[in-house]
Amino acid sequence: MRKLVVLVTGTALMAGALSLLAQAASPDAHMKGAFRRPIQNGWTYVHLEGSPFNLGFQHGYLLAQEIEDAEKVVVLEQTHGGRHDWSFFREAAKNVMWPHIEAQYREELQGIVAGLRAKGSKLDVWDIVALNAFCEWEYYVKEYDRWHGDSTAAKLAVPEHCSAFVATGSYTKDGKVIIAHNDWTSYLEGPRWTMIFDIAPSNGLRILMDGFPGAIHSADDFGINSAGIMITETTISHFSGYDTKGIPEFVRARKAMQYSSSIDDFARIMEEGNNGGYANTWLVADRKTNEIASLELGLKNVTLLRKSDGYFVGSNFPANPKLVKEETDFNVKDKSESANARHIRWDQLMAQYKGKIDVAAAQSFLADHYDTYEKKEDPDERTLCGHVDLSPRGSPPWQPPYGAAGAVQNKVADATMAEHMSFCAAAGHACGLNFKAEDYLRERLGFSWEKPLLRDMDAFPWTTFSIAPAAMKSALQNDDSVHGFGDGR
Numbered sequence: 001m002r003k004l005v006v007l008v009t010g011t012a013l014m015a016g017a018l019s020l021l022a023q024a025a026s027p028d029a030h031m032k033g034a035f036r037r038p039i040q041n042g043w044t045y046v047h048l049e050g051s052p053f054n055l056g057f058q059h060g061y062l063l064a065q066e067i068e069d070a071e072k073v074v075v076l077e078q079t080h081g082g083r084h085d086w087s088f089f090r091e092a093a094k095n096v097m098w099p100h101i102e103a104q105y106r107e108e109l110q111g112i113v114a115g116l117r118a119k120g121s122k123l124d125v126w127d128i129v130a131l132n133a134f135c136e137w138e139y140y141v142k143e144y145d146r147w148h149g150d151s152t153a154a155k156l157a158v159p160e161h162c163s164a165f166v167a168t169g170s171y172t173k174d175g176k177v178i179i180a181h182n183d184w185t186s187y188l189e190g191p192r193w194t195m196i197f198d199i200a201p202s203n204g205l206r207i208l209m210d211g212f213p214g215a216i217h218s219a220d221d222f223g224i225n226s227a228g229i230m231i232t233e234t235t236i237s238h239f240s241g242y243d244t245k246g247i248p249e250f251v252r253a254r255k256a257m258q259y260s261s262s263i264d265d266f267a268r269i270m271e272e273g274n275n276g277g278y279a280n281t282w283l284v285a286d287r288k289t290n291e292i293a294s295l296e297l298g299l300k301n302v303t304l305l306r307k308s309d310g311y312f313v314g315s316n317f318p319a320n321p322k323l324v325k326e327e328t329d330f331n332v333k334d335k336s337e338s339a340n341a342r343h344i345r346w347d348q349l350m351a352q353y354k355g356k357i358d359v360a361a362a363q364s365f366l367a368d369h370y371d372t373y374e375k376k377e378d379p380d381e382r383t384l385c386g387h388v389d390l391s392p393r394g395s396p397p398w399q400p401p402y403g404a405a406g407a408v409q410n411k412v413a414d415a416t417m418a419e420h421m422s423f424c425a426a427a428g429h430a431c432g433l434n435f436k437a438e439d440y441l442r443e444r445l446g447f448s449w450e451k452p453l454l455r456d457m458d459a460f461p462w463t464t465f466s467i468a469p470a471a472m473k474s475a476l477q478n479d480d481s482v483h484g485f486g487d488g489r
């Protein structure tokens, strides 16, 4: 495990950044072993390998178009409403985040920029750092505005992402661990959150994770590594708190995926330098020991629970009463609240399927439309397969009535899949309902600001992704025969 680098001065950092960019004269020098596959059922599989800089370069080079497009979405979402313009986020990326990013990830971020430049993009490293922090900006802005006396800041909503569970022992069909997650985002982001990153870093563990173009972490955080650690999370609703002296969440999340060989490793890496950004309840499984864990990672209150038999579920509800009181304004008693309604549904399904939970069952849970508050099937903001766009209530304070948001993609891995470095994934809603941008914008007023970038989000079948045998061979043997890039294969 690398130690955090000692911080050096801004001038030295910039000199370092420039020298790394200057290194990238010829794409060939950085692309060894990297490739992308043609889109398969909505997903783009990308294999990256080598040094931190080369991982970044390959990422930027292979996904240049997707990153340019994703950056536009992040800029639109962050600047919508006019509170802060993009230069505010670029400045914060440079002054607040960059000083707390360790060398290997700085190099990877700079590599992304170099790869983009080789494809003609004009995005710079502050754009890419700001893009990487897209899940934690709301947390920063909420505190920034509070520090600057903006009384509306307290009303600012942090996002409420995702439904997830992890189970083991007597709850699963094979007695081994299983993990599942669906990502809840805006539908602006959703159809873009369809990368599968297969990363073979020169340091640390092999990673297979889903992701967003340009982000070095998974961001919705579903992944497995070659040490048998399986990771996901759901955010903590109504959370406040951000420490500008901490390490950005996107760095800790990526590092935990890359360097955790145990649940203890995972908890330690996530807690070290915790900045409170994108505060999540993390669900983790270790397929080697059959143990599962829940890490509720507040800024002030951190709770690690572990089980060798049982389950943990995630639907954005905070659990530790002290955290609820000190770090959120969440009402744990309101059963009409999405997080609470889905928590009840998860407990129902876990009891109903005890001893029978397998991949097929997990897939059905992620497509579930039972609203426990209404006590009927009704796809909305309270169902595990989230459809905020169908709800007259929206999902306050995160989304207005009929806001275009909800579940956007799904992943499941059991112990056998994880052992073979694979998981299954379904792009779009797991229930099969398609989202059509044109119909939505015609029917729902007030969302025209999304029009330039809002896309259809069709539902695709479950598809299994595994690390490529050829790429694995390359990673193990440094085989030149799999060299090739820019073309799908």
Ligand SMILES: [Zn+2]
Pocket: 367, 368, 369, 379, 385, 386, 387, 429, 430, 431, 432, 433
């Ligand atoms: Zn659905």
